[in-house]
Amino acid sequence: MRVEIVAIGTELLLGQIADTNSQWLGEQLAAHGIDSHFHQHVGDNHARMVAALRVALSRADAVITCGGLGPTQDDITRSAIAEVMGVSLQRDERLALVIREMFERRGRTMPDNNLLQADVPDGAQPIDQVRGTAPGLICPVGDQVIYAVPGVPYEMSEMFHRAILPDIIARERAQGRQAVIVSRVLRTWGASESGLAEALAPLVNDLEGSHEVTLAFLASGIEGIKVRLTARGREENHALEILNREEPRVREAIEAAFGDVIFGTDDETMEHALAHELIARSLTLAVAESVTGGLVSSRLVNVPGASTWYRGAIVSYASEVKFNVLKVSEGPVVSGRAVEEMAEGVRQLLGADIGLAISGVAGPESQDGEAPGTVFVGISVEGVVHHQRFSLPGDRPRVRQYSSISALQALRQTLRQDV
Amino acid sequence: MRVEIVAIGTELLLGQIADTNSQWLGEQLAAHGIDSHFHQHVGDNHARMVAALRVALSRADAVITCGGLGPTQDDITRSAIAEVMGVSLQRDERLALVIREMFERRGRTMPDNNLLQADVPDGAQPIDQVRGTAPGLICPVGDQVIYAVPGVPYEMSEMFHRAILPDIIARERAQGRQAVIVSRVLRTWGASESGLAEALAPLVNDLEGSHEVTLAFLASGIEGIKVRLTARGREENHALEILNREEPRVREAIEAAFGDVIFGTDDETMEHALAHELIARSLTLAVAESVTGGLVSSRLVNVPGASTWYRGAIVSYASEVKFNVLKVSEGPVVSGRAVEEMAEGVRQLLGADIGLAISGVAGPESQDGEAPGTVFVGISVEGVVHHQRFSLPGDRPRVRQYSSISALQALRQTLRQDV
Numbered sequence: 001m002r003v004e005i006v007a008i009g010t011e012l013l014l015g016q017i018a019d020t021n022s023q024w025l026g027e028q029l030a031a032h033g034i035d036s037h038f039h040q041h042v043g044d045n046h047a048r049m050v051a052a053l054r055v056a057l058s059r060a061d062a063v064i065t066c067g068g069l070g071p072t073q074d075d076i077t078r079s080a081i082a083e084v085m086g087v088s089l090q091r092d093e094r095l096a097l098v099i100r101e102m103f104e105r106r107g108r109t110m111p112d113n114n115l116l117q118a119d120v121p122d123g124a125q126p127i128d129q130v131r132g133t134a135p136g137l138i139c140p141v142g143d144q145v146i147y148a149v150p151g152v153p154y155e156m157s158e159m160f161h162r163a164i165l166p167d168i169i170a171r172e173r174a175q176g177r178q179a180v181i182v183s184r185v186l187r188t189w190g191a192s193e194s195g196l197a198e199a200l201a202p203l204v205n206d207l208e209g210s211h212e213v214t215l216a217f218l219a220s221g222i223e224g225i226k227v228r229l230t231a232r233g234r235e236e237n238h239a240l241e242i243l244n245r246e247e248p249r250v251r252e253a254i255e256a257a258f259g260d261v262i263f264g265t266d267d268e269t270m271e272h273a274l275a276h277e278l279i280a281r282s283l284t285l286a287v288a289e290s291v292t293g294g295l296v297s298s299r300l301v302n303v304p305g306a307s308t309w310y311r312g313a314i315v316s317y318a319s320e321v322k323f324n325v326l327k328v329s330e331g332p333v334v335s336g337r338a339v340e341e342m343a344e345g346v347r348q349l350l351g352a353d354i355g356l357a358i359s360g361v362a363g364p365e366s367q368d369g370e371a372p373g374t375v376f377v378g379i380s381v382e383g384v385v386h387h388q389r390f391s392l393p394g395d396r397p398r399v400r401q402y403s404s405i406s407a408l409q410a411l412r413q414t415l416r417q418d419v
Numbered sequence: 420m421r422v423e424i425v426a427i428g429t430e431l432l433l434g435q436i437a438d439t440n441s442q443w444l445g446e447q448l449a450a451h452g453i454d455s456h457f458h459q460h461v462g463d464n465h466a467r468m469v470a471a472l473r474v475a476l477s478r479a480d481a482v483i484t485c486g487g488l489g490p491t492q493d494d495i496t497r498s499a500i501a502e503v504m505g506v507s508l509q510r511d512e513r514l515a516l517v518i519r520e521m522f523e524r525r526g527r528t529m530p531d532n533n534l535l536q537a538d539v540p541d542g543a544q545p546i547d548q549v550r551g552t553a554p555g556l557i558c559p560v561g562d563q564v565i566y567a568v569p570g571v572p573y574e575m576s577e578m579f580h581r582a583i584l585p586d587i588i589a590r591e592r593a594q595g596r597q598a599v600i601v602s603r604v605l606r607t608w609g610a611s612e613s614g615l616a617e618a619l620a621p622l623v624n625d626l627e628g629s630h631e632v633t634l635a636f637l638a639s640g641i642e643g644i645k646v647r648l649t650a651r652g653r654e655e656n657h658a659l660e661i662l663n664r665e666e667p668r669v670r671e672a673i674e675a676a677f678g679d680v681i682f683g684t685d686d687e688t689m690e691h692a693l694a695h696e697l698i699a700r701s702l703t704l705a706v707a708e709s710v711t712g713g714l715v716s717s718r719l720v721n722v723p724g725a726s727t728w729y730r731g732a733i734v735s736y737a738s739e740v741k742f743n744v745l746k747v748s749e750g751p752v753v754s755g756r757a758v759e760e761m762a763e764g765v766r767q768l769l770g771a772d773i774g775l776a777i778s779g780v781a782g783p784e785s786q787d788g789e790a791p792g793t794v795f796v797g798i799s800v801e802g803v804v805h806h807q808r809f810s811l812p813g814d815r816p817r818v819r820q821y822s823s824i825s826a827l828q829a830l831r832q833t834l835r836q837d838v
Contacts, residue, residue, distance in 0.1 A: 013455050015446030016637065018437060022460065027434030036432050037467050039460035041441065048456055055474055183433075194490040194530040204492070216463075217491050218430055221571055228435070287734075293720030294713030297734045301712030302816060312740045315706075315716045315732035317725070321769050350740055362720075373525075391525050394550065397721060398573070 002035045004060035008067035010043035021066040033181045049080035067151030069134040071114040087122035127163040131155045182239040189224035189409045190261040199257035213246045222401035270408045275303045277415040286352035287313035288342040291360040295404040311350040332368035339378025340385040347380045355380035358407045362396040375403045377410045421454045423479035427486035429462035440485040452600030468499035486570030488553040490533045506541035546582040550574045601658040608643035608828045609680040618676035641820035689827045694722045696834040705771035706732035707761040710779040714823040730769040751787035758797025759804040766799045774799035777826045781815040794822045796829045
C-alpha cells in the first residue's frame with residue numbers, strides 16, 4: 001500500500017519551522033514495510049489544499065495529512081477534505097462535549113471557535129483526541145482513504161500508533177500483503193561515494209537480483225559516506241536475519257577496497273568509535289589543535305563519560321604558543337615534524353598516554369609553502385610518534401571539519417593496528 | 420513568480436535525514452518576496468521523479484530540485500529532467516575537465532562514473548561547481564524553468580545565491596513585476612522570543628498599519644532570536660530607504676527593554692561581532708574552556724584573520740589540568756573564583772591582553788553542588804577579573820552551545836562597557 005504524506009501549514013513553506021512530522025511518519029511507515037513515494041507541503045489555503053490532496057490521491061492509496069485541525073480561521077483541513085470527499089461538514093456533538101469538558105477540567109472557558117474542531121466530514125470517522133483538543137479523522141474516498149492528524153508532533157505520533165497504523169495494516173492484510181523493512185547503516189570515512197559505488201557494484205547487482213536487500217549510498221558531508229542496507233522480510237526477525245547475513249559481505253567488499261574505513265554502525269559517531277578503542281586499552285588522550293581550533297576537542301567531550309579518558313586540549317593558534325607552551329622547535333608549523341612535536345608536547349603537558357595533533361592550512365592563502373587543504377596529523381603513543389599528511393577540499397569551515405574527522409580516524413586506525 | 424521546491428532522495432521518504440534544504444530555500448524565497456505554494460519529496464526513482472516534476476510544472480512557474488546529482492546509479496535527476504524537457508543528455512567536456520582537475524588537485528584518481536556529473540540535458544545551462552564535484556543546472560521548459568542543485572546544503576546554498584536567485588529575479592523583472600522586497604535581520608542573544616514580541620507589540624501594530632514593513636521573530640536556537648524587518652517598495656532603493664528609516668526604531672525598542680542584546684545584523688555571527696570589538700581596541704584574546712570543550716575556540720577561528728587577535732585556548736577538561744596548567748587553586752572548579760583564575764591563568768600562559776574562561780555543569784548529574792545548566796563565565800582584562808553566572812536550559816549539547824554564545828556575548832558587552 002502506498003501512503004503519501006501531506007504536511008499542511010504556511011509556516012512550512014516559509015521555512016519558519018522544520019517539517020519533522022513527515023520525517024517521523026516516513027520512518028514509521030518504512031519500519032512497517034509501507035511504501036511512501038511522495039511527500040508534499042502545502043499552505044493554509046483551501047483551493048491549494050484541495051489540489052494537493054487530489055494530486056496525492058492520484059498517485060497513492062492513502063494520504064496522511066498533518067496540521068490545519070486547530071480552532072483558528074486558517075485551520076481549514078477539515079473543509080478541504082470534505083470538498084475532496086464531495087460531502088459537507090457535520091457538527092459531532094459527542095466530540096463537542098469532549099472539547100468542552102477538556103476546557104472545564106483545565107478550569108478555562110472555551111472560546112466558541114474551538115467547536116469548529118468538532119466538525120467532521122459526512123461519512124468520516126473521528127479519531128478521539130487524547131493529548132490535545134483536536135480530534136483526528138479517518139476519511140474514506142472511494143476505496144482510498146485520507147487520514148488527518150494534528151500538526152503537534154506528540155498528538156500526531158499518538159494518533160498514528162493508536163488509530164492510523166492499525167487501519168493501514170488492516171487494509172494491507174485485506175489485500176493479502178504485508179512486509180517488514182529493517183535497515184542498517186555502515187558509516188565510513190576515507191572512501192569517496194563514487195569509489196564505494198564502484199567497489200560494491202557487483203554486490204549491488206547480485207543483491208538486487210534477490211529483491212531482499214537494497215544498498216544505498218548517502219553522502220553525509222563532514223560525517224563521511226553512509227552505506228545503508230535495507231532488508232524486506234515477512235516479519236521483523238526474518239528481515240533481521242537477511243540483514244545479518246548480508247552485512248558481512250558488504251563490510252568485506254568495502255574493507256578489501258579501502259581498508260579500515262568503516263568506523264561505526266547506525267548512529268555511532270567517529271568520536272564514540274574512538275572512545276571505544278581508548279577505553280578498551282585504558283588509555284588517556286590529550287589533543288593539540290591549530291587549524292581545527294578546538295573542533296576535535298569539542299567533538300570528544302560529546303561522548304558521555306569522556307572525563308574517564310579525555311584530559312583536554314591546547315589550541316595553539318598562534319605559532320608562539322606552539323613554541324613556548326608545546327615546546328615545538330622553531331621552523332615551519334605546517335609540517336610532519338611540527339605535528340609530531342605538538343603531539344608529544346601536549347601528551348606530556350596534560351599528562352596523557354596518547355597525544356593527537358593537527359596543523360594545516362585552512363586557506364584561502366598558502367602557508368609554509370603548503371597549499372590550502374594540506375593538513376598534517378601527528379600521533380604520539382606513549383612517546384612513539386608518527387604523522388600523516390592529508391589534502392582536503394572545501395572552504396575554511398569544511399577543511400576544519402574534514403581535518404577533525406580525518407584526525408580522529410587516523411588515531412582510531414593507529415590504535416587498532418599498533419596498540 | 421511561483422517556485423515549487425522538489426527535494427529528491429529516498430532517504431527523505433524513509434525519514435533517515437531531515438529535509439533542511441526545503442526549509443532553507445523556503446525562507447530565502449520568502450525573504451525575497453517570491454511565492455512558494457508547494458514542496459514535494461520524491462525518491463531516487465526515474466518515473467516518479469518525472470511525475471513529480473510534471474506535477475510541479477503544472478502548478479508553478481519554476482521548480483528547484485535538490486539532490487540526485489551525485490555520481491552513483493541512484494543519482495538520476497539529470498535524466499529525469501531531460502525526459503521532462505524532451506531532450507537527451509550530452510557530455511559537457513568542459514565540466515568533465517573541471518571534475519578531473521578537482522580529483523587531481525586532491526591527489527586522487529577519478530572513478531569513471533564521476534563523469535556522469537558532466538552530462539547535461541540538451542539546451543540546459545550548467546551552474547559551475549565551486550564547492551563540490553556536482554554542477555547545477557538551469558533547464559528551460561518552454562517559458563518555465565527547472566533549476567537543479569546538489570542536495571549537500573552548503574553546495575546548494577552557494578548555487579542558489581550565485582545563480583538561481585539572480586535568474587529568478589531577472590525573470591520577475593522581465594515580467595514587469597514592480598514591488599521589490601528587501602529584509603534585514605537583527606540578531607539578538609539574551610532576550611526571549613515572547614519577551615521581544617511583547618516589547619515590540621506597539622511598534623508591530625504601528626508598522627502593520629503602514630503596509631510597508633513587517634516584523635517577524637525567528638527563534639534560531641543556539642544562535643538566539645532573529646528579528647527580521649521586511650520592506651516592500653517600488654524598487655530596491657525605495658525599499659532600502661524604508662528599512663533604514665524603521666530599523667533604528669526597532670533597535671531602540673529592543674535596547675530599551677533588554678539592553679545591549681543585539682549583537683549583529685543579517686549574517687554577522689557573535690564571533691564576528693566580538694572580533695570587531697577586539698580589533699577596534701587592538702586587544703588579543705586567550706580562552707580557557709571546561710564544559711564547552713573547545714566550542715568557543717572553534718567558533719573564534721572561523722573569523723577570517725583571527726590570527727591577528729586570537730592566541731589560542733586551553734581546554735582544561737580534567738580538573739588536574741586546571742590546577743597544574745592554569746594554576747587554579749584547589750577547590751570547586753564550577754565556581755566564580757575558578758573561572759576568574761582560569762581566565763587570568765590562560766591570559767598569562769598564552770600571552771594575551773584578555774582572558775575568557777568557561778566552567779559549568781552540562782549534566783545530567785550535578786557537580787560541586789551546582790545544578791545542570793549552571794555555567795560560570797570569567798573575564799580578565801589585563802589582569803582585572805570578574806565573572807557572571809548563567810542558568811541555561813537543555814541537554815548536554817545545548818548547554819554547551821548556549822554556554823559558548825553566552826560567554827562570547829558577556830565578553831562583547833564587557834568590552835563595549837568598560838574597555
